Amino acid sequence: MKTFRSLFQSLLLLTTLSLHSFVSGATIDPKRFDELNKDMRIMKKIIETSIADDNRYSNRVEAIYLADQGMVFTIFSSSLIPLPDFNGDWEAWGESIGAHTLSVVRDAIPAVAPVLPPEARAEMEAEIEDSLAELEGEFSGPASDREGLRELREQARQQREEYRDNLRKLREIERESYRAETERKEELDKERSLVEKAIEKYKSQLQQYEKKMAELRETRQKKQLEQQMAMMKQTISALCDYQASLRTLPDDEHVTLIFEKFGDSRKQDKIMVFKKSTLEDCESTTSGINKLISEATQYSQ
Known part of the structure; x- marks a missing residue:
């Protein structure tokens, strides 16, 4: 009966709180489980509020409690349209x-x-x-960068079209030159020289285009890393500022933060595991947060 009651309470919380909590009734008291879920729900809302921004794209947080391990919060930063690598x-x-x-x-x-x-x-x-x-x-990035990117892409399109035209002309010249008389061959050689110069010019322009694209990618990746780090620090700051919401978590357990697709690869998750003891006296200052990050167990998967 106790096991059934515990399971029923777990399913009820799973439905009403959407916390996807899983524990065994044999290892945790139902009343304490209720208290843990209540505190976890509060912390979940606090984290969601702390990382909320003023645009239309939502940041979603999921929470789960693992018996004898601790609370796990997964942070999703989602956008309206799915983006490729x-x-x-x-x-x-x-x-x-x-x-x-x-x-x-x-x-x-x-x-x-x-x-x-x-x-x-x-x-x-x-x-x-x-x-x-x-x-x-x-x-x-900024409007000026976006406009520059659009112009760059348009220039690249035009250059590719010109390049294809020049290659076609070069093939036609080669075919005609094969059967042409001496005088006509001289004219074709001049035409070939002009086309080859145009092709070389395109190759140079292509190198400039690739260089600019690399700079834009680097700028965007840097901005993305800055945004990710800001979100991570905001989340950790919330843990420090509202650590009272962790009071029911046993002292020997942990708080785990999973940042979806924040790892070294965009397909990996960034994971930080904090001992509860390190969160009890933490400060949400820059130095305090950096200290917490350095003490956390971190990995990507």
Whole structure:
């Protein structure tokens, strides 16, 4: 009966609190379990509030208690549109956003267009544009950088088209030169020389383009790391400022923070494990937080 009651309480908390807690009724008292879940729920809300920002993209926190181990908080930083790995060219990223947006628009607009007045449809389209602008602002840096990126990509497109045209011309010259008379061959040689110079110019421009893209990727990755570190420090600061919410956690257990896709690889999670004792007297100052980070067990998986 005790085991059934404990299991029932666990399922009830799982449904009403969405904390996905799993413990065995044989190893923890139901009343203490209730208290732990209550404190964990409070800390979960505190963390969510501490990392909340003023844009439309949500940061989600999940919590779980593991008996004899401690509380585990998983922090998800999610966005409206799923993003691919940024190790590739940003043009591919832009095209993926466009494809995603077009699929959404194709599905949504035909279904509502017959019943919406023109001004409402215009408002919808404006909202879509604003959403894309906000997304681009979130991941592409200042407006000047975004404009520079767009110009760079447009220049690269034009250069690629010119390069293909020049290669085609070069093949035509080679074919004609094979059968041409001596006088015509001299003219073709001059044309070939001009085309080859244009091709060499393109190669030089391509190197400049690749260099600029590398600089932009480095800038974005640096910004991403700064944002990740800021979120991690905000989360740790919340643990220090509201450590009273951990009072029911046994002294020999831990608080684990899992930051989704914050590891060295974007596919890995960054994990920090803190002893409860290190959180009892911590300070949410810069030096205090840095000290906590240095004392935590850290790894990626």
